Amino acid sequence: xxxxxxxxxxxxxxxxxxxxxxxxxxxxxxxxxxxxxxxxxxxxxxxxxxxxxxxxxxxxxxxxxxxxxxxxxxxxxxxxxxxxxxxxxxxxxxxxxxxxxxxxxxxxxxxxxxxxxxxxxxxxxxxxxxxxxxxxxxxxxxxxxxxxxxxxxxxxxxxxxxxxxxxxxxxxxxxxxxxxxxxxxxxxxxxxxxxxxxxxxxxxxxxxxxxxxxxxxxxxxxxxxxxxxxxxxxxxxxxxxxxxxxxxxxxxxxxxxxxxxxxxxxxxxxxxxxxxxxxxxxxxxxxxxxxxxxxxxxxxxxxxxxxxxxxxxxxxxxxxxxxxxxxxxxxxxxxxxxxxxxxxxxxxxxxxxxxxxxxxxxxxxxxxxxxxxxxxxxxxxxxxxxxxxxxxxxxxxxxxxxxxxxxxxxxxxxxxxxxxxxxxxxxxxxxxxxxxxxxxx
Numbered sequence: 001x002x003x004x005x006x007x008x009x010x011x012x013x014x015x016x017x018x019x020x021x022x023x024x025x026x027x028x029x030x031x032x033x034x035x036x037x038x039x040x041x042x043x044x045x046x047x048x049x050x051x052x053x054x055x056x057x058x059x060x061x062x063x064x065x066x067x068x069x070x071x072x073x074x075x076x077x078x079x080x081x082x083x084x085x086x087x088x089x090x091x092x093x094x095x096x097x098x099x100x101x102x103x104x105x106x107x108x109x110x111x112x113x114x115x116x117x118x119x120x121x122x123x124x125x126x127x128x129x130x131x132x133x134x135x136x137x138x139x140x141x142x143x144x145x146x147x148x149x150x151x152x153x154x155x156x157x158x159x160x161x162x163x164x165x166x167x168x169x170x171x172x173x174x175x176x177x178x179x180x181x182x183x184x185x186x187x188x189x190x191x192x193x194x195x196x197x198x199x200x201x202x203x204x205x206x207x208x209x210x211x212x213x214x215x216x217x218x219x220x221x222x223x224x225x226x227x228x229x230x231x232x233x234x235x236x237x238x239x240x241x242x243x244x245x246x247x248x249x250x251x252x253x254x255x256x257x258x259x260x261x262x263x264x265x266x267x268x269x270x271x272x273x274x275x276x277x278x279x280x281x282x283x284x285x286x287x288x289x290x291x292x293x294x295x296x297x298x299x300x301x302x303x304x305x306x307x308x309x310x311x312x313x314x315x316x317x318x319x320x321x322x323x324x325x326x327x328x329x330x331x332x333x334x335x336x337x338x339x340x341x342x343x344x345x346x347x348x349x350x351x352x353x354x355x356x357x358x359x360x361x362x363x364x365x366x367x368x369x370x371x372x373x374x375x376x377x378x379x380x381x382x383x384x385x386x387x388x389x390x391x392x393x394x395x396x397x398x399x400x401x402x403x404x405x406x407x408x409x410x411x412x413x414x415x416x417x418x419x420x421x422x423x424x425x426x427x428x429x430x431x432x433x434x435x436x437x438x439x440x441x
Contacts, residue, residue, distance in 0.1 A: 017211030018199065019139035023147050025197050026132050027154035029089060032190050033127040034155040035162025036096065036120075036182055038293075040065070041272045042167045042286055046175045047112075055273065057109070059395030062269055063388040064117030065124075066261075070384015072122035073130040077377030080134035081370065084200035092126025093191035097183040099123055104179035127190065130380045133360035134373030138201035141209045141227045142308070142433060144364065145315075149304020149357035156300065156353065159293025167286040228434045235430055239369045241378060249366055249425045253359075253379045256421035258386035260320075260355050263411040263418070266390030267327060267348065274404040275341055278334045288341050292349035299353020304361070308433045312362045313426070317419045319354020322347050324412045331408050355418075359383075365427040390414070 040062055048058040079088045099119035106112050125131065132151060140147040162182075169178040202208055229235045237243065244250045271292070275285035299319065307315035326348025333340035363376045394407035 018205055018207060019147065019202060019209075019211060021197060022136065022139055022199055023151045025193055026136055026151035027157075028193060029127055029154070029190050030129070030132065030152060031154035031158035032162070032185055033096070033124050033158070035158030035166075036100070036186065037065075037124055037128075038159050038268060038289075039163050039166040039182070040116075041269055041289065042163060042170065042282075043175055043178075044269070045273065045276070045282060046170055050175070051107075053109070054399055055270075056392070056395040056399045059269060059391050061109070061112045061117055062265075063392040064113050065121040066265065066384050066388035066391065068118045068121030068384075069125045069128070070381045070388075072125040073377035073380045073384065074374065075122075075377075076125045076130045077134055077373035077375070079126075080131055080200075080373040085131070085135055085198040086195055086200075088126055088131060089194040089198060090191040092123045092131070093186050093194070095119060096123035096127065097187035097191075100179045100183035100186065104176040104183070129356065129360065130373075130377050133363065133376045133380075135200050137360060137364035137368060137372070139209060143210060145304040145307035145312070145357060145361045145433075146301070147304070148360050149300045149302070149307075149353075152304070152357040152360075153297035153300040153353070155356060156293040156295070156297030156349070159296065160290045163293065164286050164290045167283065228432055229430075230428070230432060231430045234366075237369075238371075239367045239375060240371045241374050244367050244371075244375050245378070250375070250379065252421045252425040253363060253366070254382035256382070256418045256425065257359060257379055258382035259414045259418035259421065260359075261383035261386035262390035263323070263327075263414040264352055264355065264390075265387030266394040266407060266411045266414075267330070268352075269391040270394050270398065270404060270407070271330070271344075273398070274330055274408070275333070277404065278341075280341065285341075288345045291342065292345040292352075295346050295349025296353040296356075299350035300357050301353075302350070303354035304357040307358055307361060311428045311432060312358055312365065313419075313423050313428060316354055316358050316362075316422050319351045319358070320415045320419045321351070323351025323354075324415050326351055327408050327412050327415075331405050334403065334405065362422065362425070362427045365431045366425070386414075 044058055044062070047053070048055060076088065099115050102115040103112065103120065106115055129152070136148050136151055137144055166178055166182070169181060173181075199205065272282065272285040272289055275288060276282055280288075299322075303315045303319050306318070326344045326346070329340045329344040329347060333344065359379075360376065363379055364372060367375045390411065394404070394411070397407040398404050
């Protein structure tokens with residue numbers, strides 16, 4: 001649903017705008033879903049050692065996961081547009097829990113492909129970014145970047161808490177039992193939470209975006225920032241997937257998502273392995289990965305807020321530069337003994353945090369409407385394909401060259417390409433947040 005921003009609002013507002021409750025539920029859901037996602041980096045080393053596989057072969061499981069995640073996004077977007085989060089997310093939690101149970105019993109590669117790769121990837125799509133991007137932007141306009149950033153910061157907390165806990169659990173109970181424990185968290189926490197509290201848009205509760213009400217008889221209060229429609233012809237269209245697919249902007253966003261996911265997933269999946277390669281213990285590497293998650297949470301909130309103030313393109317480019325500096329630190333840790341692993345965790349974490357909340361906000365600025373869930377799902381196919389290719393190619397190049405330097409350099413170039421594509425797509429030329437001239441100084 002597309003809301004027009006009223007010129008001014010009443011002073012009366014609810015004590016707690018329900019949009020922030022929805023954001024909080026999204027924070028928890030995304031934290032668990034991506035804790036499952038990124039914990040594969042820890043499972044990865046244990047599973048390939050236990051079953052005698054190469055890193056390239058083990059990484060292929062994650063590539064199947066990412067492809068399934070992206071392709072299932074088409075159904076996720078359609079289901080969210082039609083049924084909303086109270087149906088889609090609990091259903092996804094049920095499927096993910098079952099897939100983790102089956103994964104815990106897997107013994108052959110094709111078992112992992114089907115259980116974790118196909119069904120795990122598809123179910124995380126129902127819980128993850130594509131799913132939340134379909135309805136979270138409905139709740140906010142002026143604070144869209146900040147609000148989505150707060151919800152998406154749950155991903156980093158999932159990395160902070162779940163990934164190190166998974167490492168400890170694997171050491172204590174084994175990887176099979178640990179997958180069963182994750183299944184229980186997904187089923188008993190995520191499903192009920194969304195079934196009870198989640199909502200599709202503020203209209204369901206007779207509210208407006210940002211918690212504002214149209215002024216009728218009360219004294220008007222002018223917000224300090226407003227959403228400015230720059231291209232009225234573009235913004236007035238009720239975009240469908242067919243009409244969006246005829247524009248260059250959709251394909252530019254898809255290409256940008258491919259490149260940024262190639263860089264991020266190609267780095268994240270192999271980050272622990274790369275740190276182990278340079279002499280760190282697996283426990284230390286998991287600890288730094290947790291710090292990366294915390295930094296990522298801060299980056300999601302920071303860049304979500306900055307994108308509302310500086311513009312999506314500038315914020316995305318700044319995040320890309322920081323992420324590239326982090327990758328350089330990871331490469332350098334193979335040659336220099338010192339604090340480079342922690343610099344990798346901090347720089348890459350904060351920079352990586354920019355991409356996750358910005359892409360839903362960028363997509364919404366350009367294509368928000370009743371079919372946005374499906375449109376964003378198509379854009380996300382680029383992300384799934386890029387992540388699958390990046391994680392697989394990085395693993396293959398590591399096996400061939402014996403080091404991670406070359407695949408990580410490729411990730412840096414991919415990051416820069418993504419920033420260029422976003423600038424060309426130009427969400428600032430459709431909608432942007434500006435200061436309200438009518439706001440009292």
